[in-house]
Amino acid sequence: MQSAQRIERSQACLFGGAIGDALGAPVGAMDWPAIRGEFGESGAQALAQAYGGLGRVTGDTQLMLFTAEGMLRGYVRIQERDTYAPGLTIHHALIRWLTTQGMPTMVPRIDNDAGLIGDPHLHARRSPSVACIDALSRAPAFGWQAGGTQRGGGVMRIAPIGLFPWGDFLLYHRERAFQVACESLRLTHAYPGDYLAAGVFAYLINGLLETRHSLESLMLRALTFMDSGAGLNFHPGVEERRELPRSRARIRFLLEAALDFHRRGIVPSPQGIDVLCNDRGSEELLAIGIWCALMAGNYRQGVLWAVNHSAASSTAGLIAGHLLGLRFGLEGLPPAWLEALELRDWLDRLAHDLQWLPRVYRGHGHGAYDAELNARYPGW
Secondary structure, eight states: OOOOHHHHHHHHHHHHHHHHHHHHHHGOOHHHHHHHHHHOOOOOSSSBBTTTBTTOOOHHHHHHHHHHHHHHHHHHHHHHHOOOHHHHHHHHHHHHHHTTOOOOOOOSOOSSSSSGGGGGGGGSSOOOOOOHHHHHHSSSTTTOOOOOOOOOOOGGGGHHHHHSSSHHSOOHHHHHHHHHHHHHTTTTTTHHHHHHHHHHHHHHHHHHHOOOOOHHHHHHHHHHHHTTTTTTTTTHHHHHHHHHHHHHHHHHHHHHHHHHHHHHOOOOOOOHHHHHSSSSSSHHHHHHHHHHHHOOOOHHHHHHHHSSSSSOOHHHHHHHHHHHHHHOGGGGGGGHHHHOOTHHHHHHHHHHHHHHHHHOOOSSOOSHHHHHHHSSSSOO
16 A cells, blocks of 8 residues: 555544544433434434534543554654563553643653643543543553553554554564554553453554455454454453453454344444443443444444444544544545544644654664654654
């Protein structure tokens, strides 16, 4: 695939996810009867006021952007220090996000200058994940991983890990995306269902970007890889080991249910989504996003299905939006929604740089763009 095509598809993915988040933001705290009462029988059909304006995103998109920045800083670190440690730079990025929410950190030194942290718009508090804030606030150092097995979500920030061109620079391609996503999610969520769902999501995103495989075929491959256990490059604790088989079985059940609905032509509905997702865990929200992405005839249809129900509308909209963006491309995104979306410049730049920086950055000053990119994404 040509570089320009990769960049455009990467942009479609991030823009698509952020639009889904913004569509879900006004209804995220409502159940389906309340949404219908507020917006009519069809529910929300356009961007509505949230956080004081149209097109405003939640903390989900903020976390996704900081994860993208952490990925890019991780690549710079590889080239400058010959040290492969994406989990450290992603954790640093997430802790920088934590400080934008007005929360203290136990880490003695962070970068308060470069990148996203310097934009006041990203200091807005937009219903941030309580589980993320709690885990990040307790981290004494980069790379420290949360303990316990309480469910908490977190899958919403993973798409940039799937978009990174692993296949160009490392051995493993989609499998590496799965592995890094699990490691990254476990920084804040030690429940296996959360980090395995993140791994599957990153695998799907990477596969849709890198290959011509359908979402259906990629799902089956992702589930097989998940069940193999090869995607975990850490040693789960005792509680995690007990929970892993149940989590794998639950994810397989939910995703195979979404695939079965697709094969039988069952269109997502608020009632059907609420039956599939009787919880707000990462596994259920991933299944909602996949079901909507499989069945949609266009981006608009799929993302509106994904936000009109009683579950976590903004997160489901973001997950579905990422997949739908890759499926239908930039030209498939409604222009009015894209125009109203906040943080477009950051979404555009980071989506571009996820594909461009690994192609041009050489390290140690050997590349024409090294000085510029090192200043933008310091490798720590």
